[in-house]
């Protein structure tokens with residue numbers, strides 16, 4: 001084979017490889033986007049024709065009614081998880097990234113915390129739910145309750161927040177930290193004003209994933225929150241609470257068309273919630289990053 | 297005859313009076329001094345036995361081949377190395393005659409008094425104005441409307457005001473590299489340091505920006521004391537009063553810049569300043 005021949009052979013092979021690669025990327029895109037679009041279109045098509053705004057202002061009754069209790073319940077659970085899992089997760093992430101390192105004996109600090117979080121992340125949600133049922137609902141006599149649900153859901157999503165926070169913080173350039181240090185900023189001050197600000201998109205993404213999981217969970221909630229057609233109240237224990245995913249599932253399994261509509265309504269509302277969450281978080285990030293190195 | 301001697305007496309009295317009024321009159325002439333300083337990472341010695349005085353209001357250039365410990369030495373002076381894994385020091389660094397590691401020393405105050413400018417411009421991810429006043433805010437030196445005054449003053453001082461006065465709320469990363477470095481200089485100056493440590497401050501800049509920064513540095517003395525690491529021998533010669541040459545883990549030679557460059561005492565120094573070494 002002559003020199004030019006082997007060269008042109010190499011080029012064409014490279015072209016083939018690039019085409020194959022592009023095909024795979026496209027396939028992956030279809031694989032991810034396809035079901036998402038199918039899902040969204042399906043829900044919208046089924047829910048919108050029968051949509052009535054009364055769903056937002058009525059609680060379930062008989063074979064119809066609305067979803068007010070479930071909408072408020074889901075919102076309360078989301079806020080609760082954001083507070084509990086958000087603070088613990090972000091603080092744990094900050095600790096793992098900023099305050100570990102090697103101790104005097106040459107051992108890595110934070111190992112126990114890191115292992116614990118990995119173990120937690122590996123638990124199936126239904127197992128966690130059952131643990132919550134045994135330990136909190138029955139064991140502590142809380143009954144089906146908001147607090148039991150919040151604790152179990154928080155345990156479930158905390159690993160995502162911690163990992164996202166730690167990763168985001170570790171990617172902040174050393175030059176920012178050193179700049180803050182050299183100006184005589186206190187460690188905590190520099191962390192808040194310079195480092196965390198830079199890591200915010202990653203942290204928000206972690207929170208977003210956590211909230212999306214929270215919104216979509218059913219199994220652990222059945223074990224801990226119970227369910228009720230009443231509106232949520234301010235009691236942390238002894239009062240069950242309703243949430244949207246419950247109605248998506250149960251009403252769809254009923255033989256009545258009116259209940260099927262409710263099921264689709266609940267799905268649509270969940271979709272809208274997740275999408276608004278996405279939009280709001282993007283706005284928050286965009287606003288906080290307008291002076292970032294990436295945004296120039 | 298009598299007149300002249302009377303004048304002499306009066307003038308020496310005046311000198312004494314002026315000296316007494318000088319706010320620095322009872323402070324040591326050397327603002328920074330190192331005493332038998334050994335610097336190590338784990339068990340590897342980077343520098344040993346450095347004894348050096350840095351006189352108030354002078355510029356000192358630190359030169360030497362790569363890996364000779366210039367940055368390590370510089371970063372020791374404002375204790376930036378303290379938290380680096382494996383770093384250990386023996387001997388002492390005195391700031392105004394007091395050990396920087398002394399019990400009654402406050403680390404944050406040391407960092408305020410001894411500022412630092414890095415090789416790569418490192419503005420923070422906040423607006424240009426907020427960058428200038430970041431340290432001022434952290435130390436509670438000024439607040440509210442005063443911050444705007446500080447920002448304008450410092451930006452004017454580094455010659456950046458006209459270029460940025462209409463975009464103070466903008467991202468600093470849209471400035472050129474040289475402008476970003478000047479911004480960092482303004483930020484460092486804003487907290488009112490006495491000493492400024494500069495680690496190759498112009499190595500990422502073009503000749504024009506370099507000249508601007510050099511002019512700025514010259515203008516900052518004698519109000520400030522500068523210690524500048526540089527690979528640019530021309531720069532060392534242009535701006536510094538004294539030069540230190542590091543090589544093989546030692547401070548091989550130090551002295552007036554003209555002496556070090558024109559009559560080096562050591563053969564290694566001679567080879568280095570003539571460009572015959574790394």
Ligand SMILES: Nc1ncnc2c1ncn2[C@@H]1O[C@H](COP(=O)(O)OP(=O)(O)OP(=O)(O)O)[C@@H](O)[C@H]1O
Nearest residue numbers: 337342360361362363364365366367368369380382
């Ligand atoms: N964090 C660290 N841990 C271990 N060794 C280090 C560390 N920082 C620097 N060193 C070592 O110390 C020596 C001196 O490094 P230093 O950065 O002070 O050199 P330098 O004179 O500034 O070089 P350059 O001109 O390339 O910037 C080098 O051998 C380097 O490998």
Ligand SMILES: [Mg+2]
Nearest residue numbers: 366367368495
């Ligand atoms: Mg260096």
